[in-house]
Amino acid sequence: MPIRLHDSATRELRDLDPVVRGHVGIYHCGLTVQGPPHIGHIRKEVVFDVLRRWLLRSGYDVTIIANVTDIDDKVLAKGEEQGRPWYAVAYENERALHAAYEVLGCLPPTYEPRATGHVPEMIEMIGELIERGHAYPADDGSGDVYFDVRSWPAYGELSNQRIDDMQPAEDAPPEGKRDPRDFALWKGHKAGEPESASWPTPWGRGRPGWHLECSAMAAKYLGHEFDIHGGGLDLRFPHHENELAQSRAAGQQFARIWMHNAMLNLGGSKMAKSVGNTLMVSEVVKRVRPIALRYYLAASHYRSIVEFSEEALAEAATAFDRIEGYVTRATEVTGGVEPGDVTPGFAAAMDDDLSTPAALAELQAVIGEGNKLLADADGEALRGNLASVRAMLDVLGLDPLAAPWTGSSGSGGDAALASLVEALIEQRAQARADKDFATADRVRDQLAAAGVEVEDTAQGARWQVKG
């Protein structure tokens, strides 16, 4: 069965039909590294990480390219504001982004090209566009080079807009533009901007316009036609519209399918620095386990708005505890099994535009069966069930027994703690054997007060640190 994805260009579900058989090339817009990532940014990473894992499990080779915009107005402004070089700001935030990938279990992209590393490719593309009559250097001496939207009749095809209905682009003063909606491919160096933020071109020194880097880098690493271009819905216009126009006008086919994830809102509006409602990944993972945050983000459909709330996050953590509890218990009983195959229901849900909510419903049903098998002590069936559950969790990047989660949860902790807890549990077991339930309960309460939860099972007491 083919994988079907919602293409935001045509606004319909389309079969994934790769350019190269057995291989899927994906480009998704990374971050402008002007600040550390918030949980809205990381939602996008989780969405594309799940897509990638599903494609891999479906037998495809995947090349995934995510850009890092390390030079633009905002990065320069941050450098100025913080009194240090713009590139120091960019690099620091790029590292924070990588830390966020890692803490949430997102596989690193195949490659993460930086805009500053691809100026020659951009210059080449600008030359091509000028030659074809779709771009022009500003005649006001600014050194800007603009894309000529009137020269490209399809302009607006991605976001379904007509040029005449659009408001003017404000990425540069309109003086040098032929049409106010023309956008900058290249921005001339301005007095007062650091010399380090400019590169020589046939049109004078300057720096990249935002949109061009993605067109140039996608072509370099994925070719003139590739399978999927993704990013946040807020990038659809103007960023992706402009990328599409540039690349097509330069004679390329560009992306076959456009995938846009919906925003993560807080307090009724999009999480964004300009609104001041951001929650940094590094902060949230202090309150809730990273795997629980990932579950929260993966549990809703990628095209639905997530209205963030602490309550919903806590609830997701509880829901995940049930899943993890099953995996832990089943692993104890079976001695552990490797991930096997996902169920047909799970596969059908994932094939249907990455319907993670339906996939999770399937997973919960399989876990319900597994819990029954656990009660019946049916070893063989239980092994099969656990293998399947682990496979499904792996697709979502939520297998608690896989990297990077191992060791971060369960009854681990340091040896001193374990030895103390086990001594108390031994005392309690003796009290229970003596039917001294008052003492047994007191020990359990003591442990609970210290944040250690004890459960009695047929095999003896299990414990884990909660929180």
Place this chain on the structure above:
RNA sequence: GGUGGGUUGGCCGAGAGGCGAGGCAACGGACUGCAAAUCCGUUUACACGGGUUCAAAUCCCGUACCCACCUCCA
């Protein structure tokens, strides 16, 4: 002004003409020394007003409210 998306039970969150996704919470039962975990069961829905249809949460028309984009944004 233009372009899209949305409003589902106490909460989260799917579905897209007939059959009550799933989870969390609550309640009852089984299990347990008591719990916890687990299993079984129960309760509360489709923004509002019209219309189409044998049948509408789902299709059509209208209204209200919300979100995103048209300015940097995942």
